[in-house]
Amino acid sequence: MLTVSGLRKRWGPVRALDGFDLRIEPGEICGLIGHNGAGKTTFARIVAGLERPDAGSVLVAGADLATAPRSARTLIGLAPQELALYPTATLRQNLRLFGGLAGLRRTELRTELAAVAEELALTDVLDRPIATLSGGQQRRAQAATVLLPRPRVLLLDEPTVGADPTTREALLRLVRTRADEGAAICYTTHYLPELEDLGATLAVAAVGRVIARGDRADLLDGLPGEVTVTFTGPVPEHLAETSTAPGELRFSTADPARALARLLRDLGPDTTRVRSAAVREPSLDDLYRSLAADRLPTETHHAA
Numbered sequence: 001m002l003t004v005s006g007l008r009k010r011w012g013p014v015r016a017l018d019g020f021d022l023r024i025e026p027g028e029i030c031g032l033i034g035h036n037g038a039g040k041t042t043f044a045r046i047v048a049g050l051e052r053p054d055a056g057s058v059l060v061a062g063a064d065l066a067t068a069p070r071s072a073r074t075l076i077g078l079a080p081q082e083l084a085l086y087p088t089a090t091l092r093q094n095l096r097l098f099g100g101l102a103g104l105r106r107t108e109l110r111t112e113l114a115a116v117a118e119e120l121a122l123t124d125v126l127d128r129p130i131a132t133l134s135g136g137q138q139r140r141a142q143a144a145t146v147l148l149p150r151p152r153v154l155l156l157d158e159p160t161v162g163a164d165p166t167t168r169e170a171l172l173r174l175v176r177t178r179a180d181e182g183a184a185i186c187y188t189t190h191y192l193p194e195l196e197d198l199g200a201t202l203a204v205a206a207v208g209r210v211i212a213r214g215d216r217a218d219l220l221d222g223l224p225g226e227v228t229v230t231f232t233g234p235v236p237e238h239l240a241e242t243s244t245a246p247g248e249l250r251f252s253t254a255d256p257a258r259a260l261a262r263l264l265r266d267l268g269p270d271t272t273r274v275r276s277a278a279v280r281e282p283s284l285d286d287l288y289r290s291l292a293a294d295r296l297p298t299e300t301h302h303a304a
């Protein structure tokens with residue numbers, strides 16, 4: 001549905017995109033993660049037709065953004081990080097405007113507008129100017145303008161920043177629904193548990209390109225998790241070398257549950273002094289760190 005190949009974009013000496021490739025299928029939510037300045041927003045703005053790339057191509061359902069920009073752009077919806085609504089117009093007026101621009105006609109527009117407002121708990125504030133809405137309501141309003149016309153490719157750039165749990169849940173539910181309806185969705189976030197909730201595949205961006213892509217489980221396979229055990233009194237002598245704090249043992253391992261079971265079995269009489277035991281399975285944070293650690297000397301990537 002969305003195929004991006006070899007995108008390059010320089011801002012003066014900074015290479016924001018440096019051979020960025022990404023393909024997202026219909027019905028797929030792709031979680032795009034990466035450090036600040038990795039190029040995620042630049043990628044989204046280029047795909048949405050707001051910036052021109054220096055090189056590379058963007059195909060949306062077969063339409064080339066460079067040669068058929070109109071066809072490609074009508075299939076794409078971008079919810080940017082910053083608020084991009086008319087602050088003095090009401091939410092209903094904003095939704096009508098964006099829905100109309102996307103080609104929705106009267107009855108369809110009215111039905112879709114009511115549905116998206118209901119799904120995002122915005123029905124009660126439809127006739128209030130955007131400027132008078134709370135921060136969370138404004139973020140939902142922003143998402144509503146993009147979700148309303150049901151674009152075939154959805155780009156959501158950190159849509160839940162500053163959102164309370166209810167707002168976040170409503171947004172995630174609607175994003176999942178749009179994917180189930182067949183949209184290809186690129187979901188940028190620094191809040192990694194969201195991607196687990198969404199059942200998203202992952203694309204990890206660093207210094208202007210995608211350095212890892214695939215299912216969450218495949219990418220996490222083999223990464224170390226962590227075991228933490230605390231004791232009443234000191235850590236048993238034969239384990240003292242691994243002690244991280246008085247009375248605490250903590251270590252990384254590829255299979256934390258099995259390592260903890262083995263440790264407890266081998267403790268002998270010291271088992272009675274165990275105060276707590278915890279395992280942490282590898283997280284997306286671990287993945288990001290393992291992939292990107294050696295590529296992040298600075299925030300920006302300068303052209304040679």
Ligand SMILES: Nc1ncnc2c1ncn2[C@@H]1O[C@H](COP(=O)(O)OP(=O)(O)OP(=O)(O)O)[C@@H](O)[C@H]1O
Pocket residue numbers: 011014015016034035036037038039040041042043299300301
């Ligand atoms: N309009 C611009 N003018 C100059 N430099 C820019 C511009 N837009 C982005 N950059 C630079 O390009 C690089 C990539 O920025 P981009 O916003 O795409 O990263 P990002 O991955 O979205 O970061 P974040 O997670 O902080 O949102 C950064 O070094 C940024 O400073």
